[in-house]
Amino acid sequence: MANIDEIPYVPDRHGVSIVHIGIGAFHRAHQAVYTDDVLSKTGGDWRILGVSLQSRHIADALNAQDGVYSLVLRDQDGQPNIRKIGSISGVVAASRDTAPIIEAFSSPCTHIVSITVTEKAYGILRDKSGIDPQHPSIANDLANPEQPVGVIGMLAKGLKLRRDLGLRSFTVLCCDNLPDNGDMVRVGVLDFARRVDPMLGVWIAENTCFPNTMVDRITPATTPELIAEVSGILGQEDKTPVETEAFTQWVIEDNFCGPRPPWEDAGALLVDDVAPYENMKLRMLNGAHSMLAYLGYVQGCIYVRDVMRRKQLATLVDMHMQAAARTLDPLEEINFDDYRSQLIERFENPNIAHQTYQIAMDGTQKLPQRIFAPAVSCLDKGLSVDCFALATAAWMRYCLGQMPDGSKYELQDPKVTEIAEAVSSAGSSASKIYQNLSELSDFMPTKLADSNQFSERTIKFLNLLIVGKIEDITNLMSEI
Numbered sequence: 185m186a187n188i189d190e191i192p193y194v195p196d197r198h199g200v201s202i203v204h205i206g207i208g209a210f211h212r213a214h215q216a217v218y219t220d221d222v223l224s225k226t227g228g229d230w231r232i233l234g235v236s237l238q239s240r241h242i243a244d245a246l247n248a249q250d251g252v253y254s255l256v257l258r259d260q261d262g263q264p265n266i267r268k269i270g271s272i273s274g275v276v277a278a279s280r281d282t283a284p285i286i287e288a289f290s291s292p293c294t295h296i297v298s299i300t301v302t303e304k305a306y307g308i309l310r311d312k313s314g315i316d317p318q319h320p321s322i323a324n325d326l327a328n329p330e331q332p333v334g335v336i337g338m339l340a341k342g343l344k345l346r347r348d349l350g351l352r353s354f355t356v357l358c359c360d361n362l363p364d365n366g367d368m369v370r371v372g373v374l375d376f377a378r379r380v381d382p383m384l385g386v387w388i389a390e391n392t393c394f395p396n397t398m399v400d401r402i403t404p405a406t407t408p409e410l411i412a413e414v415s416g417i418l419g420q421e422d423k424t425p426v427e428t429e430a431f432t433q434w435v436i437e438d439n440f441c442g443p444r445p446p447w448e449d450a451g452a453l454l455v456d457d458v459a460p461y462e463n464m465k466l467r468m469l470n471g472a473h474s475m476l477a478y479l480g481y482v483q484g485c486i487y488v489r490d491v492m493r494r495k496q497l498a499t500l501v502d503m504h505m506q507a508a509a510r511t512l513d514p515l516e517e518i519n520f521d522d523y524r525s526q527l528i529e530r531f532e533n534p535n536i537a538h539q540t541y542q543i544a545m546d547g548t549q550k551l552p553q554r555i556f557a558p559a560v561s562c563l564d565k566g567l568s569v570d571c572f573a574l575a576t577a578a579w580m581r582y583c584l585g586q587m588p589d590g591s592k593y594e595l596q597d598p599k600v601t602e603i604a605e606a607v608s609s610a611g612s613s614a615s616k617i618y619q620n621l622s623e624l625s626d627f628m629p630t631k632l633a634d635s636n637q638f639s640e641r642t643i644k645f646l647n648l649l650i651v652g653k654i655e656d657i658t659n660l661m662s663e664i
């Protein structure tokens with residue numbers, strides 16, 4: 185029988201002081217759980233008002249359950265453990281009703297606005313010089329700053345309300361998988377504010393903190409099967425369960441401009457500098473994830489665990505993590521070999537059904553920090569770029585949108601049109617595919633694009649992948 189843990193506190197007795205934008209599965213398996221731990225251990229008014237930018241469904245489903253949902257923990261063996269989470273007070277669908285969001289932004293009780301909206305939603309240029317005025321929600325919000333639909337416009341509006349009401353700024357806490365995520369959002373919000381109200385830019389620069397964070401917990405998307413399984417165990421329907429692994433990690437820069445929950449009591453690490461943790465996670469975990477997703481998907485592996493069961497692919501994953509570790513500065517508290525072994529065990533977890541297709545989404549938004557940044561470090565350090573060339577080739581092969589048997593799959597990426605044009609005008613030549621895809625806008629860093637070593641190796645791997653020769657790849661890699 186599965187174990188069910190009920191909420192050990194009365195949720196309604198705790199006030200709301202956090203607004204969270206992007207109330208998807210990851211937030212519900214991560215920050216909402218740390219906050220639930222805090223509420224259980226030390227209480228406080230730390231509940232979360234969720235904002236859903238796109239989906240109305242999640243707002244309706246969670247509100248119908250008073251924000252309460254099941255967290256399903258699946259470790260390597262045994263029964264799932266179900267835990268009810270009470271830290272979310274309710275969810276507002278921004279596309280339907282902005283009044284409760286304005287009210288929360290204007291409340292002196294709100295101390296933090298946190299975010300998980302995925303990489304593509306920000307619209308900030310990769311060189312962090314500012315916002316991308318072509319990005320759909322940025323373009324919309326620059327034209328209508330009073331009715332923002334995107335995350336940057338919404339933060340700027342919220343901060344404007346604080347300034348106009350003479351309230352202390354809230355802290356903006358970005359929890360997406362991006363390097364220097366807080367610094368990046370700061371650049372975007374400041375640039376946006378300066379364009380719509382220059383004095384607001386000055387106020388934000390002086391008053392608002394944007395801590396950097398590293399977040400980690402493998403969380404597959406919720407499926408109808410999970411909903412049916414959990415509802416069966418509970419004996420009543422839960423439309424919004426999330427399943428995740430036992431492992432969880434959160435490293436937060438201790439830089440808040442107002443009160444914050446004692447998340448360290450729930451196991452979060454509050455530090456002065458998040459960058460070394462962030463690079464380790466982005467390059468070793470996420471980099472290997474992207475590589476295995478592209479390679480595995482076209483080999484017919486539906487889940488990450490299927491990739492790990494194929495010896496040759498698992499060896500390539502291990503090699504990728506080792507290569508990524510070589511690009512990192514040492515971290516006193518962490519032995520990278522131990523971290524790698526732990527990652528491999530997590531990827532192998534037979535009870536987590538994490539789809540390679542899910543990870544393969546939005547490659548143009550993920551490769552720069554996961555694959556290109558460590559590749560550039562290799563060039564700087566005189567190390568082999570092979571593992572990163574292979575990951576890039578695997579993504580390029582995936583961009584062809586076709587399985588080895590000719591059946592087609594749909595690419596999900598904000599640059600899908602550009603990718604389709606790049607691929608179709610390249611014909612069947614690997615070097616032309618490489619050239620066209622590496623020239624996508626705001627994508628590959630110049631240093632990498634200019635490297636003959638990188639292009640030659642990537643094209644060589646891409647050629648092998650197009651004819652489906654995984655054995656030859658392993659042989660080539662073992663020459664490293």
Ligand code: CS2
Binds near residue numbers: 550
């Ligand atoms: C994954 C991440 O979908 C992806 O791109 O690499 O969501 C990964 O599972 C998480 O970052 C783990 O913390």
